[in-house]
Amino acid sequence: MRGTSSFLIVANRLPVDRVGENEWRRSPGGLVTAIAPVMQRRDGAWLGWTGAAGEELKPFDHDGMHLIPIPLSQLEVELYYEGFSNATLWPLYHDVVATPVYSRVLWDAYRAVNDRFARAAADAAAPGAVVWVQDYQLQLVPAMLRKLRPDLKIGFFLHIPFPPGELFYQLPWRNEILEGLLGADLVGFQRPGGAANFLRLCRRLLGVQYLRNEIQLEDRTVRAESFPISVDYGELDQLVREPRIQQRAKEIRAELGDPEHVLLGVDRLDYTKGIGQRLKAFGELLDDGAIKPDEAVFVQVATPTRERVAEYIRLRNDIELRVGRINGEHGVLGRMPISYLHQSYAKEELAALYLAADVMVVTPLRDGMNLVAKEYVACRHDLRGALVLSEFAGAADEMRQAYMVNPYDIDGMKRTMLAAMRATPHELARRMRSLRRRVATYNVDRWASDFLAALESGERAASTE
Ligand SMILES: O=P(O)(O)OC[C@H]1O[C@H](O[C@H]2O[C@H](CO)[C@@H](O)[C@H](O)[C@H]2O)[C@H](O)[C@@H](O)[C@@H]1O
Numbered sequence: 001m002r003g004t005s006s007f008l009i010v011a012n013r014l015p016v017d018r019v020g021e022n023e024w025r026r027s028p029g030g031l032v033t034a035i036a037p038v039m040q041r042r043d044g045a046w047l048g049w050t051g052a053a054g055e056e057l058k059p060f061d062h063d064g065m066h067l068i069p070i071p072l073s074q075l076e077v078e079l080y081y082e083g084f085s086n087a088t089l090w091p092l093y094h095d096v097v098a099t100p101v102y103s104r105v106l107w108d109a110y111r112a113v114n115d116r117f118a119r120a121a122a123d124a125a126a127p128g129a130v131v132w133v134q135d136y137q138l139q140l141v142p143a144m145l146r147k148l149r150p151d152l153k154i155g156f157f158l159h160i161p162f163p164p165g166e167l168f169y170q171l172p173w174r175n176e177i178l179e180g181l182l183g184a185d186l187v188g189f190q191r192p193g194g195a196a197n198f199l200r201l202c203r204r205l206l207g208v209q210y211l212r213n214e215i216q217l218e219d220r221t222v223r224a225e226s227f228p229i230s231v232d233y234g235e236l237d238q239l240v241r242e243p244r245i246q247q248r249a250k251e252i253r254a255e256l257g258d259p260e261h262v263l264l265g266v267d268r269l270d271y272t273k274g275i276g277q278r279l280k281a282f283g284e285l286l287d288d289g290a291i292k293p294d295e296a297v298f299v300q301v302a303t304p305t306r307e308r309v310a311e312y313i314r315l316r317n318d319i320e321l322r323v324g325r326i327n328g329e330h331g332v333l334g335r336m337p338i339s340y341l342h343q344s345y346a347k348e349e350l351a352a353l354y355l356a357a358d359v360m361v362v363t364p365l366r367d368g369m370n371l372v373a374k375e376y377v378a379c380r381h382d383l384r385g386a387l388v389l390s391e392f393a394g395a396a397d398e399m400r401q402a403y404m405v406n407p408y409d410i411d412g413m414k415r416t417m418l419a420a421m422r423a424t425p426h427e428l429a430r431r432m433r434s435l436r437r438r439v440a441t442y443n444v445d446r447w448a449s450d451f452l453a454a455l456e457s458g459e460r461a462a463s464t465e
């Protein structure tokens with residue numbers, strides 16, 4: 001039996017969160033933010049998990065998208081999602097900043113769930129359909145799907161870094177992962193380095209040959225290229241021009257006590273994001289007297305994520321201890337130097353926060369892209385505000401006019417944060433203008449259309465040559 005969808009997105013998660021019994025809301029998160037606008041414009045379907053264990057739902061429509069839920073049992077959530085995806089692959093692909101767990105039980109679950117996604121995609125796809133598989137949770141799907149449906153055009157995009165051999169070699173199932181990805185016609189990465197790592201590993205481990213970015217298999221060609229993901233620049237730029245958002249930004253500053261400097265961090269509470277390092281730098285600036293407690297407030301939004309995974313539990317304890325110590329030492333009654341929010345916010349509130357912040361501090365130890373950095377820039381049509389950005393974020397390739405930092409170098413971060421706080425309006429505007437030009441041009445539409453054009457035509461889109 002063949003399905004009817006000519007365009008399919010296959011991702012770990014559906015692009016919605018449950019808000020009532022039968023009510024859904026578009027979910028936050030990089031992947032969703034990036035692809036939802038594209039999905040709405042094309043007649044397609046999105047296959048993914050609802051985020052709740054043991055839930056069996058029929059396909060439904062939301063926000064102009066046809067959604068096909070893939071069920072996961074409680075045990076599969078533990079073994080495939082929390083386990084192999086987020087306790088094995090996630091730390092391995094992020095420079096081993098936490099120790100990966102290698103377990104055959106987790107691997108078996110990963111394979112079984114990938115097989116389920118592949119079968120569901122094979123059932124939903126019309127003859128010759130384009131199928132775009134997303135991210136590290138589903139790296140076996142391309143080959144599984146090709147076996148079931150050789151007529152499909154299959155693309156894969158990895159949202160997180162692809163590691164070099166020195167790290168990837170650790171993985172007991174390294175060949176199976178590469179073979180899974182080679183089921184695609186086009187494998188996309190955030191940075192050129194990810195594509196180069198992949199090509200080299202395929203040659204070394206599987207013995208296949210490549211020329212430039214193309215691997216020649218017996219019966220077909222697989223291409224590996226970089227497509228840096230971005231944000232909906234136009235939407236954010238419009239949103240922050242609305243009086244209600246500008247008013248809210250003023251309120252936020254007033255609620256913080258109208259300090260001279262508002263610094264902001266917005267991240268999932270993930271150990272890859274360098275939250276502890278940036279708070280340490282801020283705390284030391286207070287200790288040193290380089291900034292006075294009444295002069296600056298650091299707002300840290302730390303969205304809850306993967307809360308049952310051991311490393312995330314440890315991280316939350318560490319961060320909350322650090323926040324408590326700094327606030328305890330430098331706070332005064334009713335006024336704390338760090339405003340820590342373990343919550344998730346809607347895009348309107350985030351936009352107001354971006355507008356209220358003088359310095360946006362983005363300091364991951366490793367990050368596929370980091371959309372927050374690009375969102376901040378898209379929101380600063382006033383050309384004010386400084387972006388402090390880690391060299392280890394994918395975004396660093398394109399955002400050279402940011403205040404660049406090495407998050408492992410605490411003294412360097414302290415100096416750069418101070419420089420960003422003390423920059424003249426002229427200097428800020430010079431940097432911001434150039435950053436905005438880049439994000440406006442390479443926005444999320446461009447990312448998706450470049451990838452899909454390359455997949456559908458078999459060539460790189462003319463616009464990026
Ligand atoms: O689904 P979760 O486990 O709750 O995690 C949320 C998403 O996190 C990751 O985001 C990545 O993709 C972003 C967009 O390309 C990129 O900017 C960022 O650097 C990456 O970390 C993950 O890759 C997604 O699959 C998750 O849904």
Ligand SMILES: O=c1ccn([C@@H]2O[C@H](COP(=O)(O)OP(=O)(O)O)[C@@H](O)[C@H]2O)c(=O)[nH]1
Pocket residue numbers: 027028029030031033266267268301303343344345346347350369370371372373375
């Ligand atoms: O309270 C929050 C915090 C973050 N985000 C969104 O989550 C995404 C985070 O993407 P990023 O690439 O920075 O990191 P990821 O979490 O995907 O690793 C951005 O679009 C943010 O606007 C959100 O909607 N609400």
